[in-house]
Amino acid sequence: MTEQVVQGIALAMTAVVATVVVLAREPKRQIFCFMLYGLVLTLLFAALQAPDVALSELAVGSIAIPFAVLATLVRIENGRR
Amino acid sequence: MIGFLAFAVAAWVFVVGLYGMATSRNLIHLILCLSVTQSSTYVLILEVGYRLGATAPVFSDVLPGVRAVDPVVDALTLTDIVVGATATALLLAFALRVHKKRQTLDPEALRPMQG
Amino acid sequence: MSSRARTAMILVSGAVMLVLILFAVAGLPPFGHYPGPYGDVLNTVAPHERQIPNIVTAVNFDYRGVDTLGEEYILFAAVAGIALVLRQDRKRTKDEPLAPSRTLHTTARTDAVSAFAALAIAVTIAFGAYLGIHASQTPGGGFQGGTILSGVGVLIFFGLGYRAFAKLTRKEPLETVEAIGAGAYAVIGLATLVATGAFLKNALPLGGEGQLFSTGTIGVINLCVLVEVCAGFLLLYLDFAHQTRVEEPEPSQE
Numbered sequence: 062m063t064e065q066v067v068q069g070i071a072l073a074m075t076a077v078v079a080t081v082v083v084l085a086r087e088p089k090r091q092i093f094c095f096m097l098y099g100l101v102l103t104l105l106f107a108a109l110q111a112p113d114v115a116l117s118e119l120a121v122g123s124i125a126i127p128f129a130v131l132a133t134l135v136r137i138e139n140g141r142r
Numbered sequence: 143m144i145g146f147l148a149f150a151v152a153a154w155v156f157v158v159g160l161y162g163m164a165t166s167r168n169l170i171h172l173i174l175c176l177s178v179t180q181s182s183t184y185v186l187i188l189e190v191g192y193r194l195g196a197t198a199p200v201f202s203d204v205l206p207g208v209r210a211v212d213p214v215v216d217a218l219t220l221t222d223i224v225v226g227a228t229a230t231a232l233l234l235a236f237a238l239r240v241h242k243k244r245q246t247l248d249p250e251a252l253r254p255m256q257g
Numbered sequence: 258m259s260s261r262a263r264t265a266m267i268l269v270s271g272a273v274m275l276v277l278i279l280f281a282v283a284g285l286p287p288f289g290h291y292p293g294p295y296g297d298v299l300n301t302v303a304p305h306e307r308q309i310p311n312i313v314t315a316v317n318f319d320y321r322g323v324d325t326l327g328e329e330y331i332l333f334a335a336v337a338g339i340a341l342v343l344r345q346d347r348k349r350t351k352d353e354p355l356a357p358s359r360t361l362h363t364t365a366r367t368d369a370v371s372a373f374a375a376l377a378i379a380v381t382i383a384f385g386a387y388l389g390i391h392a393s394q395t396p397g398g399g400f401q402g403g404t405i406l407s408g409v410g411v412l413i414f415f416g417l418g419y420r421a422f423a424k425l426t427r428k429e430p431l432e433t434v435e436a437i438g439a440g441a442y443a444v445i446g447l448a449t450l451v452a453t454g455a456f457l458k459n460a461l462p463l464g465g466e467g468q469l470f471s472t473g474t475i476g477v478i479n480l481c482v483l484v485e486v487c488a489g490f491l492l493l494y495l496d497f498a499h500q501t502r503v504e505e506p507e508p509s510q511e
Contacts, residue, residue, distance in 0.1 A: 072151045075151055079154075088168055088171055091174055111219070114219045125407075125490060129497050137170075144288065153279050191291055213316050216313045220400060224404060235496070250260070
């Protein structure tokens with residue numbers, strides 16, 4: 062019963078945070094929403110009894126993608142001067 | 143009870159990502175919306191393999207024979223996430239290149255040049 | 258087509274698509290009642306046949322090993338593509354950071370960041386190596402461990418500076434290591450083809466239950482994937498970190 066509650070909360074948070082990621086139009090704001098979305102997805106994957114996938118999403122969503130996006134944003138901001 | 147909600151969340155995230163891609167004014171925003179759409183497929187395929195009251199398919203502390211979820215969808219998804227992140231980085235490199243050439247990241251302003 | 262027309266069109270077609278997808282997933286078996294026999298057969302057969310507790314790793318590197326070979330090569334190709342796109346003007350780049358602009362505020366690196374990064378590097382190496390090597394005993398594996406180990410590069414970049422990062426991760430050795438990791442997978446497959454007649458079939462002796470090196474070729478392939486993913490991501494970070502440095506103006510005929 063409690064696992065259904067946890068899964069329900071995780072699913073609701075996934076839907077909400079995904080909408081927030083799409084509605085955040087400025088990339089500098091959106092990347093932080095995207096990192097939050099990675100954390101929520103990790104919780105959802107752990108609630109669905111898939112620890113391997115949760116580890117994979119955690120590693121990728123907190124290390125690889127934010128670094129690439131932030132480096133791109135630095136370059137674009139400077140080129141726009 | 144949460145049966146249909148689970149699949150509905152995956153469908154909603156997919157469509158919301160598509161909406162973000164279609165109405166985007168910034169290439170980086172578009173690329174991150176594409177990543178959101180990809181993640182909805184991971185959620186859907188994991189939900190297909192889930193079994194109520196079952197545990198993870200790792201038998202290091204439980205005996206083999208306990209009810210476990212499907213290991214095949216776990217295996218497909220975990221490689222997919224890492225490779226999808228690399229493809230997203232490749233798209234970001236292309237966006238950087240476009241910015242260097244055309245000084246803008248607006249898809250409206252980046253229409254193909256005529257003539 | 259104007260922007261408002263496009264927004265209206267995506268709203269309408271998005272709603273139609275949502276209804277269609279919901280209609281399609283309503284035909285699936287209900288959530289939580291996975292019926293298929295394939296997963297059950299694997300859960301029953303694999304722990305004894307391959308002496309491995311983590312069935313997901315067994316599926317990744319043995320039962321569907323060719324799929325993982327293809328995925329690893331997608332990663333390799335994507336890293337090569339990033340290198341191709343971002344390195345066209347590498348010889349004209351200097352080592353200084355980009356100057357602060359109107360919207361780009363930079364501050365000097367504080368001691369707290371450097372100290373935390375130094376501590377975090379030690380923990381990350383230990384955790385990433387543990388996760389990558391114990392693929393067959395606990396949830397983990399080459400992909401997860403490789404990504405976490407590559408986070409060490411990001412920590413060095415933020416905590417110790419670009420020069421330390423560039424000195425530690427030079428392009429040529431990293432590319433060689435990545436190629437060795439990617440090629441070793443195929444070489445192991447060919448070697449098992451010669452030894453047992455099937456590509457990627459297990460040819461090493463299996464040990465007892467729960468030991469680290471008791472799973473035959475799965476452990477060796479897992480180490481190849483760990484090396485390849487870590488080196489691939491470090492090359493990716495190197496290419497992107499290079500974009501934050503000053504570039505000399507491009508020649509006028511471009």
